[in-house]
Amino acid sequence: MGHTHLPSTEAAVAAVREVARAYELEMAVTDDIGADQTSRRTSAGAFAVLDTDGSLPHEAFVELGGVPAVTVQVFPEDDARITVDGVEFNDVPRDSVPVFLRSVYGGTAYVKGRLFPFGRWLVVPLPxxxxxxxxxxxxxxxxxxTRKIRG
Known part of the structure; x- marks a missing residue:
């Protein structure tokens, strides 16, 4: 299963909705549209609503119900921030968001850790x-x- 190209924030949110439906998760979406509304813009001026190319930048914040607690912030710049039970993954390509979520909900994500020096990582393998x-x-x-910890 390769990555589907998600050309827009709307397409990414639709793809997340498919994952939510597959795993029977509640989903809440907050949309911020316009450069003055989005959290980070590089191509638009400080008070601009449109990007320099004339398009309306669109950012979405998605909260998924269930366990683990997952939020997805989809940015207009083709990437997303996914937070899984407080662990933040920045700069996830928008096209990888659905397979990332399937790994989390489908059981392939795991926690690996060691005692010295102490550290634990949430590992999310994709196809x-x-x-x-x-x-x-x-x-x-x-x-x-805790349930996802592997030796």
Whole structure:
């Protein structure tokens, strides 16, 4: 299953909606449209509503219900920030968002850790050779993350 090209924030949100439906998750979406509304813009001026190319930038914040707690912030710049039980993955390509979520909900994501020096990582393998790893902040070890620990 390769990556589908998601040309827009709307397409990314629709793809997340498919994953939510597949795993029977509640989903809430907040849309911010216009450069004055989005959280980070590089191509538009400080008070601009349109990007320099005349398009309306569109950012979406998606909250998925269920376990683990997941939020997806889709940025107009073709990337997203996915937070899984407090562990933040920045700069996930928008096209990778649906397969990332399937890895989390489908059971292939896991936590790997060691005692010395102490550290735990949430590892999210995607089809192909793509893997995302982020440190699990100390003190954030939800029941879901605990269940995902591998030696």
């Amino acid at each position: 192909g050779d793509e893997t995302y790893k982020e440190i699990v902040p100390r003190g954030i070890l939800s029941p879901w993350l």
